[in-house]
Amino acid sequence: KAGVTQTPRYLIKTRGQQVTLSCSPISGHRSVSWYQQTPGQGLQFLFEYFSETQRNKGNFPGRFSGRQFSNSRSEMNVSTLELGDSALYLCASSFVGQGSGNTEAFFGQGTRLTVV
Amino acid sequence: AQSVTQLGSHVSVSEGALVLLRCNYSSSVPPYLFWYVQYPNQGLQLLLKYTSAATLVKGINGFEAEFKKSETSFHLTKPSAHMSDAAEYFCAVMPQYGQNFVFGPGTRLSVLP
Numbered sequence A: 001k002a003g004v005t006q007t008p009r010y011l012i013k014t015r016g017q018q019v020t021l022s023c024s025p026i027s028g029h030r031s032v033s034w035y036q037q038t039p040g041q042g043l044q045f046l047f048e049y050f051s052e053t054q055r056n057k058g059n060f061p062g063r064f065s066g067r068q069f070s071n072s073r074s075e076m077n078v079s080t081l082e083l084g085d086s087a088l089y090l091c092a093s094s095f096v097g098q099g100s101g102n103t104e105a106f107f108g109q110g111t112r113l114t115v116v
Numbered sequence B: 001a002q003s004v005t006q007l008g009s010h011v012s013v014s015e016g017a018l019v020l021l022r023c024n025y026s027s028s029v030p031p032y033l034f035w036y037v038q039y040p041n042q043g044l045q046l047l048l049k050y051t052s053a054a055t056l057v058k059g060i061n062g063f064e065a066e067f068k069k070s071e072t073s074f075h076l077t078k079p080s081a082h083m084s085d086a087a088e089y090f091c092a093v094m095p096q097y098g099q100n101f102v103f104g105p106g107t108r109l110s111v112l113p
Helices: none
Strands: A006-008 A010-012 A019-024 A033-039 A042-050 A053-057 A064-068 A074-078 A087-094 A106-109 A111-115 B012-013 B019-021 B032-039 B044-050 B056-058 B064-068 B073-078 B087-094 B107-112
Touching: A010 A019, A019 A064, A019 B087, A033 A074, A042 A074, A074 B056, A087 B032, A106 B044, B012 B019, B019 B087, B019 B107, B044 B056, B044 B064, B044 B073, B073 B087, B073 B107
Parallel strands: A010 A111, B012 B107
Antiparallel strands: A006 A019, A019 A074, A033 A042, A033 A087, A042 A053, A064 A074, A087 A106, A087 A111, B019 B073, B032 B044, B032 B087, B056 B064, B064 B073, B087 B107
């Protein structure tokens, strides 16, 4: 069973540009969550998508957005990049079904974004 | 809001010694609790989880954790450290089923030969 795939693994962008990151969840998983990891702030929740709908959102500015496609693949977009957006962006996929009781999340290897 | 604290941002142990990584959560209602490990330039790997079944949870690689409601703690232990255990460890809570994780700040474990 293939794991969570995030592409690209590394990105270097210039301030003011925008970037799109991709996440392919484990087959059958309908929930995809995104987290930002930085040395200063640790792991912070960005948003979660379930069946193409944003279900939860963290405390990030509107420059951070996402979407989920019918095949559960998800993308996140950051517009007008700032130096502080440099981070490891992690995607997690979960099977969250009614009564499934399954809380486990599987993480991808992340995309390392560097803004210069 | 739910919060997680991990005592000690960096813990060093000798190979073969006991590993104890501390985690406390803030909720009065027991949430779902997790320990994840992260190796350099990698994502997070689940070590173990507590979901209101047995209070002593066994995970992979010889790790286990005990849920203590009275202390709002979920400390991670391993009887004998191995060099390959050197990594960063994150405690996380899921306040309610299906909600997002709230992570602790992490503890970097070093294993000395």
